[in-house]
Amino acid sequence: MKVNNVVDRVPTEVLSNGAVRWEQFDSSGNSLGYVYMKRADEPAVAGTPINKVLFDSIKTDLTNLDYNKVSTSDIVRGTFAWKKDSSTTLTLNFVPSLVIINSDWFESTLGQTEGSSISAFIMSNVGNVFKAHTYNSSYSLEYLSSYTYKEPITVSGARGIIHIPALEVVTGSVYSLSDISANYIAFK
Amino acid sequence: MDDLIYDRTQEDVDRAIELNDKYSRGTITAQELVEWDNGLKGTYNYTDINRIEQWSQYIAQQLYTYGYLNLNITVKTNWIMSEFPTSLEMKRIRDNVQKLKNAFISFTQVPSNLEKMTYQKANDLEKVINELNTLINNMIASFYYSNEVYSGEV
Numbered sequence: 001m002k003v004n005n006v007v008d009r010v011p012t013e014v015l016s017n018g019a020v021r022w023e024q025f026d027s028s029g030n031s032l033g034y035v036y037m038k039r040a041d042e043p044a045v046a047g048t049p050i051n052k053v054l055f056d057s058i059k060t061d062l063t064n065l066d067y068n069k070v071s072t073s074d075i076v077r078g079t080f081a082w083k084k085d086s087s088t089t090l091t092l093n094f095v096p097s098l099v100i101i102n103s104d105w106f107e108s109t110l111g112q113t114e115g116s117s118i119s120a121f122i123m124s125n126v127g128n129v130f131k132a133h134t135y136n137s138s139y140s141l142e143y144l145s146s147y148t149y150k151e152p153i154t155v156s157g158a159r160g161i162i163h164i165p166a167l168e169v170v171t172g173s174v175y176s177l178s179d180i181s182a183n184y185i186a187f188k
Numbered sequence: 189m190d191d192l193i194y195d196r197t198q199e200d201v202d203r204a205i206e207l208n209d210k211y212s213r214g215t216i217t218a219q220e221l222v223e224w225d226n227g228l229k230g231t232y233n234y235t236d237i238n239r240i241e242q243w244s245q246y247i248a249q250q251l252y253t254y255g256y257l258n259l260n261i262t263v264k265t266n267w268i269m270s271e272f273p274t275s276l277e278m279k280r281i282r283d284n285v286q287k288l289k290n291a292f293i294s295f296t297q298v299p300s301n302l303e304k305m306t307y308q309k310a311n312d313l314e315k316v317i318n319e320l321n322t323l324i325n326n327m328i329a330s331f332y333y334s335n336e337v338y339s340g341e342v
Contacts, residue, residue, distance in 0.1 A: 008254070010293060014326040038329065047333035052255035 006055040070187060077185040084179050085166050092160030096186040099123040099130065099155055099162060103182035123155055130155035160186065189246065190239045194315035196229050196307040204230030232305055234267040237281065241265045243317045244284045250324050257291050278302040285316050294319040 013021035019036035026032055048054060076092055082103065092099075101121040123130040154163045162184065207224045210216040216224065227235055241263040248259045261284045267273070273281070279302070286298045294316045299309040 006255075008327045009330055010323050010327045011330050012323075012326065014329050018325075018329040020326075020330050047335065049331040049333055050337075051331050053253075056255050 006052045006059075008052045074188040075185060076188075077183070079181060079183050080164070081179045082164055082182040083166055087166055088164040090162040090164065090184060092155075092162065092186050094160050094186075094188055095125065095128070095158055096155060096160050096188060097125045098187040099184060100186075101153065101162075101164075101182055101184045103180055121153055123153065125155075162186075189242050190235075192239070192243060192314040192318045192321075193229060193236070194311040194318055196311050198307065200228065200230030201307050202230065204228040230307065232310055234269050234271060236310065237267045237273060238265055240281055240285070240313060240317065241267070243314075243321070244281070244288060247288050247317060247320050247324070248284075250321075251288070251291050254324065254327070259287050259291055261287060275303065278305075282313070285313055288320055289316055292320055293323060 011020055013034075015021075015036050015038075017038065019038040021034050021036050023034050024032035076094075076096075078090075080088055080090055082088060099122070101123075153165065155161065156163070164182075207216060207220055207228065210220060211224060227233060242265050244261060245263045245265065248261050252258045262280060263284065264277070282299065282302045289298055296312050296315045296319060298316050299312050302309060302313070
């Protein structure tokens, strides 16, 4: 049953001390008269009344839920050293739905010659298979896809291990003379 | 807040008229003067208006606290003897009580207007507020609290 508008019961038979009237019956359904009852103890904790206020607040919370809004608890982000000569491992401890890796180095190196701005690798979870795409905000995928790394960037396992290969390309002309600082952000 | 008054009678009105006449003629006794000064139930004074305004504000707050509409009623709770409410202000006072009744429930009807105030109108106005207060308190008394009952028990 769907209740659109919660209202509280408003009794008329309540004593001045707050006792509410109840009717007693025997097992045959015959009335044994009325009794007035109220809680007799002083609670250590007043407690939350189960009433219109409570249900309305829940309704408001549910109504205001924004399913497009990502909670910060659903995001892990950090910085790592993308090494020139060896691979790097990042452990998320959860299976991400999306991982984005970017670095200023992409911008300065790739951008110097082509005027691009921000570049990033985006890996989306499609059936628990993470595919590393190259992405450039100013240029098409073809531009970055012209660089082929020796190994792919991958995410694997329940712990969300991100494998970052060495900064070494087998085609293209992007080279780094040293480790670079990169950022990652992973969404649950 | 002062207790609501909703038991004014024609006798109260007659008594007020009698004492008023005596005061005008200068025949009022010292004892009657004390009675007159203490506020007669058969008269309608700034103290009555302040009482209704204060109670209206309180009931509106109670309703809002317990999940009903935020009525945002306008009240003036500092009337003084030398002030006389205009018909518009009396209408506002009357409409405030009507809004409170509409937002909740009461058995007594709000007077349709407060023109030519009578003791019955004065009684009804405060009787509505008293019923609202009683019924809101009844409602609060019947709340169950978390962990007292389980689904399907009552």
